[in-house]
Amino acid sequence: MAWNHTSTPLQVPLLGHLASPSSSLPVVAALAVVLLTTYGILYYAQTVRLGKNEPPVIPSRIPFLGHVLGMLLQGGRYVKNLGLENPHLPIFTLPAPLSRIYIVTSPSLALSLQRLPLTSLSFTPLIPHVTKRVLGLNPHTVEVISRDMDPSPGQPVGFLAEMADLVRETLAPGETMTGLLSGMEKEFKTLIGGYVPEQKEIGLLVWIRHFVAVATARCFYGEGNPxxxxxxxxxxxxxxxxxxxLGGLLVGGGGGGGGLWSGWTAKRAYRGRERLVKAVERWLLEGGHEREDVPPVVKKRVEIALKHGWELKEVARSEVSFLFAGIVNTATTSFWGVLQVVNDGGLLGEVRRELGVDGGKEKIEGGLRDKVLLEAVVNECLRLGSDTYSTRVVVPKEGVEVEVKGKEYWFKGGAVVQISGGTIHASKENWGEDVREFKPERFLKGANYKNFRAFGGGQTLCPGRNFAVAVVRLLIAMVVTKFEIEVVGGRIPEKEDGVLPVHILEPKERVMVKVSVRDGREFGDFGVTDRTGR
Ligand code: HEM
Structure with a gap:
């Protein structure tokens, strides 16, 4: 049979359209109209407020999905920049599939919202989901931590609440915290004092974070730490x-020891975590936590978990999370602190003068009490390095109407409220035209801690904040008095802000340094103190 040129589109629909441009035009046009109309409807639908007082909506070019995609692809930078591009909005709504994300960029609104009762906005409903994914907790443990998370007075106290009280009490300024700080000082003396510089250039971040990791592990888990x-x-x-x-584990899921999905999104993190869990489990099995040089806080943490029916492997997961909380942010902040000080001759001179360690004493000794410049350095590093969110979930299923400073706000039930630390820290309104510059002196002029979110706030305010500031100050003081450090290239790199901002941001590029000994004396007493300016 001869090739039939008149074969109709009905016989082979798609090919028919391609083969017959004149007949396909109306169909393509109709399709375009349908698509454009659908797009228009979806675009409009995402802008509709679900309640009269819902915060203003910022629509996305890809309706309902665009903001979530932006966050996944650009990390913390996405929301930070949205906030900076909309300085007139103290709070706004990002439409998401079947839900909303409310972003708070006004520091005073943030303070008021985090004071609302936990029956309105709370972080705790998220904890089982977050810890299950990040730590790979099994269903039994998740069930245990989901009990009595926010007890009212007189009610049974669940695992989380008991653990939070213990950590808060231990790390509050006072005798216990001072004891732990002395432990850190002892470890730093050995590690930093015993460091013999290499001839070659070394990576500053790896060098500094090693000091913090080892000192913290020894201080909290003893010499035989896991x-x-x-x-x-x-x-x-x-x-x-x-x-x-961590971001990959959080987004990818992976409860019950980590599923295929988390293995795929964060294979290395998953493997690393499981190796650590095994090491801590072995340590617990051998009674490592019962040794004399392990401080009461860790002994009690293990005791509390076992009392609440946790299996030993799961207790190991909880201790991995404590090690993580104690090390990661302190290490990265110490890195930025040392870098900023040694890369600025003027600042370095002032810090060394303030420490007053260059006198004729037999040992390097310095009193850290009242050393305000060093504390200002730490705070400024935290401001510039922290894009952290404080996240809350809207507890009532039907949504909640709240009044803050005479204004009504309505939030959809189950939606997420995020206080954007990144926007607050990078806003010119809060910190002035020179907001991008490193200027520790802004913390010497009675800085407003309302605009400072590096330690979160309200229900999730970091219990380790005073301890952390004291440790970072101590580390910078010891490193800059003991060593001369030349930054190769003499430049401070940008921060990698395209990640999920779960911790202090790392540099975009590696910072290499040359280290030599400046003062050959041994370390004496550095007078580490639990008193910080906050
Ligand atoms: C510069 C160092 C540090 C920074 C910037 C920092 C920051 C934070 C932030 C922002 C949160 C709240 C997270 C959220 O809202 O979800 C937090 C929570 C926490 N931090 Fe820190 N932290 C630091 C050091 C430490 C240290 C040294 C410890 C312990 C030794 C510690 C223990 C904790 C714990 C246990 C929590 C969870 C609190 C809870 O949910 O009850 N942190 N930290």
Missing amino acids: LTAAEEDGLEEAFWEFDHG
Whole structure:
């Protein structure tokens, strides 16, 4: 049979359209109209407020999906920039599939919202989901931590509430915290004092974070700690691999020891975490936590978890999370602090003068009490390095109407409210035209801590904040008095803000340094103190 040129579109629909341009035109046009109309409807639909007082909506070019995609692809930078591009909006709504995300960029509104009762906005409903994914907790443990999370007075106290009280009490300024700080000072003396510089250039971040990781692990888990004293090699690297893939574990899921999805999104983090969990489990099995040099806080943490029916492997997961909280942010902040000080001759001179360690004493000694410049350095590093969110979920299923400073706001039930620390820290309104510059002196002129969110706030305010500031100050003081450090290239790199901002941001490029000994004396007493300016 001859080829039939008149074969109709009905016989082979798609090919028919291609083969017959004149007949396909109306169909293409109709399709375009349908698509454009659908797009228009969806675009409009995402702008509709679900309640009269719902915060103003910022629509996305890809209706309902665009903002979520932006967050996934650009990390914390996406919301930070949205906030900076809309300085007139103290709070706004991002439409998401079947839900909303409310972004708060006004510091005073943030303070008021975080004071609302936990029956309106709370972080705790998220904890089981977050910890299950990040730590790979099994369903039984998740069920245990989901009990009595926010008890009212007189009600049974669940695992989370009991643990939070213990950590808060231990790390509040006072005798217990001072004891832990003395432990950190002792470890730093050995590690920093015993460091013999290499001839070659070294990576500053790796160098500094090693000091913090080892000192913290020894201080909280004793000399035989599972991170640095285990027979197995490479656990410190495993720790940082876990840290770097945390966002992937969080987004990818992976409860009950980690599923295929989390393995795919954060394979290395998953492997690193599981190696650490095994090491801590072995340490617990051998009674490591019962040793004399392990402080009461860790002994009690283990005791509380066992009392609440946790299996030993799950207790190990909880301790990996405590090690993580104690090390990661302190290490990265210390890195930025040392870098900023040694890369600015003027600042370095002032810090050394303030420390007053260059006198004729036999040992390097300095009183850290009242050393305000060093504390200002730490705070400014935290401001510039922290894009952290404080996240809350809207508890009542039917949504909630709240009044804040005479204004009504309505939030959809189950939606997420995020206080954008990144926007607050980078806003010219809050910090002035020179907001992008490193200027510790802004913290000397009675800085307003209302605009400072590096430690979160309200229900999730970091219990380790005073301890952390004291440790970072101590580390910078010891490193800059003991060593001369030349930054190769003499430049401070940008921060990598395209990640999920779960911790202080790292640099975009590696910072290499040359280290030499400046003061050959041993370290004496540095007078580490629990008193900080906050
Ligand atoms: C510069 C160092 C540090 C920074 C910037 C920092 C920051 C934070 C932030 C922002 C949160 C709240 C997270 C959220 O809202 O979800 C937090 C929570 C926490 N931090 Fe820190 N932190 C630091 C050091 C420490 C240290 C040294 C410890 C312990 C030794 C610690 C223990 C904790 C704990 C246990 C929580 C969870 C609190 C809870 O949910 O009850 N942090 N930290």
